Amino acid sequence: MNAVPQTPTWPLGMPPSLPLDRRGRPLRDLRLSVIEACNFRCGYCMPADQVPDDYGLDSASRLSFDEIETLVRGFARIGVNKLRLTGGEPLLRKRLPELIARLSAVPGIEDLALTTNGSLLAGQAEALHRAGLRRLTVSLDALDADLFRQMSGGRGEVSTVMAGIDAATRAGFHSLKINCVVQRGINENQVLPLVEHFRGSGHVLRFIEYMDVGTCNGWQRAQVVTSAELRDRIASRWPILPLDPNYRGEVATRYRFEDGAGEIGFVSSVSETFCGDCHRARVSADGHLYTCLFASEGTDLRGALARGETAFAGHLAGLWSRRVDRYSELRGEREAAKGRHVEMFLIGG
Ligand code: SAM
Ligand code: SF4
Ligand code: SF4
Numbered sequence: 001m002n003a004v005p006q007t008p009t010w011p012l013g014m015p016p017s018l019p020l021d022r023r024g025r026p027l028r029d030l031r032l033s034v035i036e037a038c039n040f041r042c043g044y045c046m047p048a049d050q051v052p053d054d055y056g057l058d059s060a061s062r063l064s065f066d067e068i069e070t071l072v073r074g075f076a077r078i079g080v081n082k083l084r085l086t087g088g089e090p091l092l093r094k095r096l097p098e099l100i101a102r103l104s105a106v107p108g109i110e111d112l113a114l115t116t117n118g119s120l121l122a123g124q125a126e127a128l129h130r131a132g133l134r135r136l137t138v139s140l141d142a143l144d145a146d147l148f149r150q151m152s153g154g155r156g157e158v159s160t161v162m163a164g165i166d167a168a169t170r171a172g173f174h175s176l177k178i179n180c181v182v183q184r185g186i187n188e189n190q191v192l193p194l195v196e197h198f199r200g201s202g203h204v205l206r207f208i209e210y211m212d213v214g215t216c217n218g219w220q221r222a223q224v225v226t227s228a229e230l231r232d233r234i235a236s237r238w239p240i241l242p243l244d245p246n247y248r249g250e251v252a253t254r255y256r257f258e259d260g261a262g263e264i265g266f267v268s269s270v271s272e273t274f275c276g277d278c279h280r281a282r283v284s285a286d287g288h289l290y291t292c293l294f295a296s297e298g299t300d301l302r303g304a305l306a307r308g309e310t311a312f313a314g315h316l317a318g319l320w321s322r323r324v325d326r327y328s329e330l331r332g333e334r335e336a337a338k339g340r341h342v343e344m345f346l347i348g349g
Contacts, residue, residue: 018078018079018317019078019079019316019317019318019320019321020320020321021291021320021321021322021323021324022321022322022323022324023276023323023324023326025276025277025278025279025323026079026279027075027078027079027080027279027280027281027316027320028079028080028081028082028249028279028280029080029081029082029083029084029249029279029280029281030072030075030080030082030083030084030280030281030282030283031084031086031280031281031282031283031347031348031349032068032071032072032083032084032085032086032282032283032348033085033086033087033088033090033282033283033284033285033346033347033348034068034085034086034087034088034090034093034096034099034285035056035059035062035087035088035089035090035092035093035285036055036056036059036062036087036088036284036285036286036345036346037055037056037057037059037087037088037089037092038055038056038087038088038089038092038117038345039089039092039117039119039120039155039156040089040117040119040152040153040155040156041152041153041154041155042141042151042152042153042181043151043153043217044181044183044210044217044219045213045214045217045343045344045345046153046216046343046344046345047153047216047217047218048153048154050216051216051345056088056285059285059286061286061287062285062286063285063286063287063302063305065095065098065099065102067287067302067305068099068102068103069102069103069106070305070308070309070312071283071287071301071305071312072103072106072109073106073107073309073313074305074309074312074313074316075281075313075316076106076107076108076109077108077309077310077313078313078316078317078320080108080109080281081108081109081110081111082109082110082111082113083103083106083109083111083112083113084112084113084114084115084137084348085099085100085103085112085113085114085115086114086115086347086348086349087115087285087345087348088285088345088346088348089116089117089119089120090114090115090116090348091116091119091120091121091124092120096124096128096131097124097127097128097130097131098131100112100114100128100131100132100133101131101132104131104132104133105132111135112132112133112134112135113133113134113135113136113137114128114133114135114136114137115137115138115139115179115348115349116136116137116138116139116164117138117139117152117156117161118138118139118140118160118161118164118165119155119156119157119160119161119164120164121136121138121161121163121164121165121167121168122160122163122164122166122167123167125164125167125168125170125171125173126167126171128171129168129171129172129173133173134173135173135177136168136173136176136177137176137177137178137179138161138164138165138168138176138177138178138179139178139179139180139181140158140161140165140178140179140180140194141180141181141182141187141190142158142187142190142194143158143190143193143194143197144158144190144193145157145158145159147186147187147190148161151186151187165178165203174202175202175203175204176203176204177203177204177206177265178194178198178203178204178205178206179206179208179267180194180205180206180207180208181208181209181210182207182208182209182210182225182230183210183223183224183225184210184222184223184224184225185223186223188225191207191230191233191234192233192234192237195234195237195238195264198262198264199238199257199261199262200261200262201262202262203262204262204263204264204265205264205265206252206264206265206266206267207227207230207264207265207266207267208267208269209224209225209226209227209266209267209268209269209270209271210223210224210225210270211269211270211293211344212270212294212331212341213293213294213341213342213343213344214341214342214343214344214345215340215341215343216343221270224270224271226268226270226271227253227266227267227268227271227272228268228271230266231255231266234264238257238258238259238261239257239258239259240255240256240257240258240264241255241256241258242254242255243255243256243263248277249274249277249278249279251267251269251274252265252266252267253265253266253267253268269293269328270328270331273326273328273329273331274328275325275326275327275328275329276326276329278292278325278326281320282347282348283301283347284298284342284346284347285346286302287300287301287302287305288300288301289301289316289319290342290347291319291320291323291325292325292326292327293327293341293342293344293347293349294325294327294328294341294342295325295327295341295342296340296341296342297342298342299319301315301316304316
């Protein structure tokens with residue numbers, strides 16, 4: 001087997017063999033979509049009136065497990081140590097635990113996580129944990145049953161997601177991340193009830209600013225509730241104190257409740273920019289590389305993948321070393337704001 005490059009803990013330094021992009025950023029973090037289909041139709045991501053019900057269910061171009069393993073090995077060789085599986089809805093991918101077992105054994109991958117809407121979690125949590133998955137993020141935008149149903153495009157029940165969270169806890173997942181995208185006038189009133197519910201649970205609730213990803217959600221800045229506003233609202237009810245980041249480039253800013261009831265986080269992708277520390281790449285289920293969440297198009301990796309792990313790693317290093325992306329920093333400027341962006345359900349957040 002080929003030697004795996006040493007990956008000292010960031011930010012101590014990077015061995016010269018690992019590529020840096022044009023802005024000096026290493027590649028550390030891979031978000032990999034395993035399926036482009038989803039059983040929800042959240043309005044901010046995959047609106048029901050824009051995306052047909054059977055979208056992506058029968059994709060012949062989806063990467064196989066063998067291709068995915070080669071891909072992850074290649075990424076690990078050029079510096080990736082964090083891998084997040086996503087979608088679409090990743091729990092719709094058949095035999096997912098088998099894939100997780102293979103990926104958790106890839107040398108260099110120190111942190112394997114998965115993001116899910118939680119609708120199928122109750123039935124799969126145990127198998128996922130047995131396969132080696134240890135970190136789980138569940139998306140949850142409302143506790144109110146009617147609002148939840150409405151926000152999922154009439155597809156989801158909050159009770160099912162809650163049962164999934166309970167099943168995951170019983171299966172051995174500790175400290176889940178619970179992600180809530182807040183939209184002005186839609187689920188703002190769910191923020192305090194969600195905080196109240198998850199305070200003291202051991203799980204970490206994180207509020208995500210509604211982003212201008214994709215083109216089909218009709219995003220408008222007026223719909224964004226900034227992290228600063230949410231922080232103030234929450235802090236006036238339950239005082240909070242800032243925490244240091246867990247690692248450089250962490251996307252969420254962390255706070256702890258003064259009374260010891262745990263932690264919450266805020267992802268301020270619109271109101272604050274963190275492109276300078278962005279060492280993430282994304283790959284769609286059909287094997288396209290996106291070096292920015294807001295990229296308009298991806299690079300097809302399948303040809304390079306077919307040449308095997310070593311050649312693929314070299315190809316990737318070349319692609320990464322040409323990266324210049326910093327969309328958030330440019331968002332205010334007219335040339336960055338217009339044009340097409342890849343849809344979130346294709347690259348998974
Ligand atoms: N289906 C899974 C889920 O919902 O957790 C995984 C894929 S989903 C695209 C990943 C994350 O992206 C979810 O937490 C979702 O809330 C978030 N997301 C989707 N569209 C978004 C948007 N426009 N702004 C902010 N977050 C968004
Ligand atoms: Fe599906 Fe997740 Fe997008 Fe909602 S956010 S439509 S659950 S992919
Ligand atoms: Fe990274 Fe692009 Fe987001 Fe900037 S806008 S943090 S480069 S994904």
